[in-house]
Amino acid sequence: MASKLLRAVVLGPPGSGKGTVCERIARSFGLQHLSSGQFLRESLGGGGGDHLAVPASHTACAAAGPGPGSGAASGMALAPSRCFPAAHCRPCARPGFPRTLGQAKALDGICQLDLVISLNIPFETLKDRLSARWVHPASGRVYNLDFNPPLSRGVDDLTGEPLVQREDDRPEAVAARLRKYKDAAKPVIELYKSRGILHSFSGTETNKIWPYVYTLLSSRIPPILSEEEH
Numbered sequence: 400m401a402s403k404l405l406r407a408v409v410l411g412p413p414g415s416g417k418g419t420v421c422e423r424i425a426r427s428f429g430l431q432h433l434s435s436g437q438f439l440r441e442s443l444g445g446g447g448g449d450h451l452a453v454p455a456s457h458t459a460c461a462a463a464g465p466g467p468g469s470g471a472a473s474g475m476a477l478a479p480s481r482c483f484p485a486a487h488c489r490p491c492a493r494p495g496f497p498r499t500l501g502q503a504k505a506l507d508g509i510c511q512l513d514l515v516i517s518l519n520i521p522f523e524t525l526k527d528r529l530s531a532r533w534v535h536p537a538s539g540r541v542y543n544l545d546f547n548p549p550l551s552r553g554v555d556d557l558t559g560e561p562l563v564q565r566e567d568d569r570p571e572a573v574a575a576r577l578r579k580y581k582d583a584a585k586p587v588i589e590l591y592k593s594r595g596i597l598h599s600f601s602g603t604e605t606n607k608i609w610p611y612v613y614t615l616l617s618s619r620i621p622p623i624l625s626e627e628e629h
């Protein structure tokens with residue numbers, strides 16, 4: 400039977416918790432989680448992925464996108480709609496796309512989003528979070544020394560393999576990413592606001608924002624886990 404498709408994206412500056420929130424959404428609602436940043440890093444041959452890997456049946460989608468660059472993100476994000484007939488499509492939560500007005504317009508050409516979740520986190524908080532982030536490159540699992548530390552320092556909980564810090568989490572790289580995001584995101588946010596599909600959540604803690612995100616999504620699709628179980 401065809402699944403009902405919910406087209407949602409999660410927007411927010413670097414470190415705002417897009418990956419963390421999408422992972423919770425994926426688990427709580429049985430959705431697929433695709434990360435544009437993860438895909439770009441893998442395409443460029445870098446490690447340090449921060450989001451869940453795409454399930455095997457959908458890796459063909461990512462592979463169907465063009466090469467790295469801003470166009471790559473468009474191709475990848477649009478691919479699932481093209482690759483799979485509705486009967487085989489599961490709803491997906493997509494963090495970090497669209498990131499520019501051009502990408503938002505490209506997305507319009509393929510599908511209409513049902514909702515957009517925007518995370519507003521103070522920039523000082525973002526810098527602290529990113530400097531404490533460690534990732535397991537092979538799986539994309541993300542840790543934070545303060546928020547969700549690994550069971551043993553420096554190693555992945557499930558595989559015992561070493562954790563690494565992303566190159567772009569260095570303080571000088573973070574400042575540049577935040578500046579870039581600010582400029583590019585403003586018109587995207589305005590666009591979705593004007594369409595009445597923007598849902599903004601502000602705060603300094605994902606655990607306080609999460610119940611609101613959960614409630615919003617629960618009104619659209621039935622959860623498979625309770626809010627606390629994520």
Ligand code: G5P
Nearest residue numbers: 413414415416417418419435436472495532543546604605
């Ligand atoms: P990414 O990979 O999408 P960014 O820069 O947008 O990268 P990033 O850094 O991955 O976003 P996030 O996913 O928003 O951050 O945040 P996260 O990983 O869940 O949380 C950050 C850290 O804080 C983690 O360690 C987490 O455990 C912790 N944390 C979460 N909540 C809390 C909390 O409440 N308290 C505390 N203390 N910690 C918490 O994209 C990478 C690059 O790829 C390019 C761009 O250059 C981008 O910079 N890219 C694109 N380029 C063009 N078009 C696109 N569509 C692109 N998408 C990506």
Ligand code: MG
Nearest residue numbers: 417418436449
């Ligand atoms: Mg991320």
